[in-house]
Amino acid sequence: MGNIGGTYEPLSVKTLAGRLGPVTAISNRLGADISTWTSKEIGDGNLNLVFIVSSPLGSVIVKQALPYVRLVGDSWPLPLKRSFFEYHALVRQAGRDPGTVPEVYHFDETQAIIVMEFFTPHKILRHSLIAGEKHPGLAEVLGLFCARTLFRGSDLCMDTAKRKADVALFAESVELCDITETLVFSDPYFNAERNHHTRQLDRLVAELRADIDLKVESQHLKSKFCNNAETLLHGDFHTGSVMVSESETKVIDPEFALYGPMGFDTGMLLGNFWMAYFAQPGHADTPGGRAAYQGWILGVVEEIWAVFSAEFSRLWREERSGILYQQTLFEDQGHRLASEQALAHRLQHIWQDTLGFAGVEMIRRTLSLAHIAENDTIENEELRADCEARGLRLGRQLVVNRCRLHSMATVNDLARIIAKEAKQ
Numbered sequence: 210m211g212n213i214g215g216t217y218e219p220l221s222v223k224t225l226a227g228r229l230g231p232v233t234a235i236s237n238r239l240g241a242d243i244s245t246w247t248s249k250e251i252g253d254g255n256l257n258l259v260f261i262v263s264s265p266l267g268s269v270i271v272k273q274a275l276p277y278v279r280l281v282g283d284s285w286p287l288p289l290k291r292s293f294f295e296y297h298a299l300v301r302q303a304g305r306d307p308g309t310v311p312e313v314y315h316f317d318e319t320q321a322i323i324v325m326e327f328f329t330p331h332k333i334l335r336h337s338l339i340a341g342e343k344h345p346g347l348a349e350v351l352g353l354f355c356a357r358t359l360f361r362g363s364d365l366c367m368d369t370a371k372r373k374a375d376v377a378l379f380a381e382s383v384e385l386c387d388i389t390e391t392l393v394f395s396d397p398y399f400n401a402e403r404n405h406h407t408r409q410l411d412r413l414v415a416e417l418r419a420d421i422d423l424k425v426e427s428q429h430l431k432s433k434f435c436n437n438a439e440t441l442l443h444g445d446f447h448t449g450s451v452m453v454s455e456s457e458t459k460v461i462d463p464e465f466a467l468y469g470p471m472g473f474d475t476g477m478l479l480g481n482f483w484m485a486y487f488a489q490p491g492h493a494d495t496p497g498g499r500a501a502y503q504g505w506i507l508g509v510v511e512e513i514w515a516v517f518s519a520e521f522s523r524l525w526r527e528e529r530s531g532i533l534y535q536q537t538l539f540e541d542q543g544h545r546l547a548s549e550q551a552l553a554h555r556l557q558h559i560w561q562d563t564l565g566f567a568g569v570e571m572i573r574r575t576l577s578l579a580h581i582a583e584n585d586t587i588e589n590e591e592l593r594a595d596c597e598a599r600g601l602r603l604g605r606q607l608v609v610n611r612c613r614l615h616s617m618a619t620v621n622d623l624a625r626i627i628a629k630e631a632k633q
């Protein structure tokens with residue numbers, strides 16, 4: 210059976226059917242006659258090989274880790290074990306929020322291969338945000354996913370022994386964690402080797418790198434990220450990790466999964482929506498042509514937070530069975546009000562972290578290594594720089610003033626003001 214299970218070897222369109230044909234979990238879906246299978250490499254991410262494999266009976270996704278960072282090449286080695294962490298994260302997310310992540314059909318640790326459900330006709334949300342397409346139900350799925358995975362993967366819910374074993378398992382994901390620590394929290398704040406930015410931003414970039422408050426607050430956020438193992442995070446929850454169709458929203462790609470602060474996933478997600486909001490003038494056919502769509506994006510942001518808070522509160526009241534804020538100390542003592550007070554405090558922490566992490570995400574996607582397609586695809590450099598500058602300005606506000614911004618309406622108002630006034 211090819212070298213499946215043997216020494217690691219990257220798949221190719223030519224070798225894929227021969228190598229995966231003997232795997233029953235796949236042939237059950239595509240049929241045993243591999244001459245009817247066709248494979249196409251579709252990976253456009255930064256790290257892995259991704260194939261769609263189809264036959265007249267169906268299709269599956271085959272994702273294989275490469276031993277290096279695809280975006281950079283083999284000068285930047287990266288362990289294959291990230292596939293193991295992605296597999297374990299997918300299994301946990303499927304248990305915590307059923308139906309939102311792809312079903313895993315087969316996992317081969319040696320080959321770093323995950324074979325999973327193919328979502329069709331879904332596309333990557335980031336591409337949809339460039340095309341100006343709306344998706345009913347998007348905010349609800351994303352808000353629920355965040356609340357359910359973050360709550361159910363935490364000490365608020367999990368059995369203590371299981372959770373400690375799980376923290377130990379994911380603690381081995383050192384290299385991917387290091388990528389986030391470096392690219393998100395450090396590189397943007399000095400002239401690091403892998404950084405790049407649109408040249409019209411030079412002045413603003415110098416200003417931000419000289420900004421003492423921004424530097425200190427971004428490092429406080431890094432400290433939170435490194436030290437607060439609150440829950441199992443998706444770890445890379447941007448709009449490239451979401452797939453959408455007209456009626457469905459799915460979440461993919463949790464290879465950066467790690468235990469960290471709850472607000473990291475929500476923050477990265479919202480930060481990507483705000484960047485997409487600022488990028489819209491770069492994709493409008495006429496000046497102001499995307500105004501209504503921009504309004505829709507801000508509405509999605511508002512709804513994600515509302516759904517997240519409501520579902521997190523429901524889970525707090527109904528599923529708080531872990532070692533923190535035990536019901537025995539609160540409800541069982543008749544102290545329901547105290548429980549609600551504690552919930553409000555926890556949500557307040559997550560809110561502030563969310564804003565801070567959204568801010569660092571917006572800054573890193575403009576100054577550090579991996580940028581976003583919404584901005585990269587704006588050919589006019591002046592216009593691109595204006596869009597990026599607005600993201601940087603909101604990002605800075607969120608990082609530095611996260612404890613002074615008390616509602617999503619206020620933050621969205623700030624975004625609207627920056628969209629109108631600010632340029633490079």
Ligand code: SR1
Pocket residue numbers: 255256278280388389392445578579
């Ligand atoms: C070297 S990897 C760069 C980025 O791509 C991934 O999607 C993560 O966001 C990572 O930070």
Ligand code: MG
Pocket residue numbers: 254255445450462
């Ligand atoms: Mg990814």
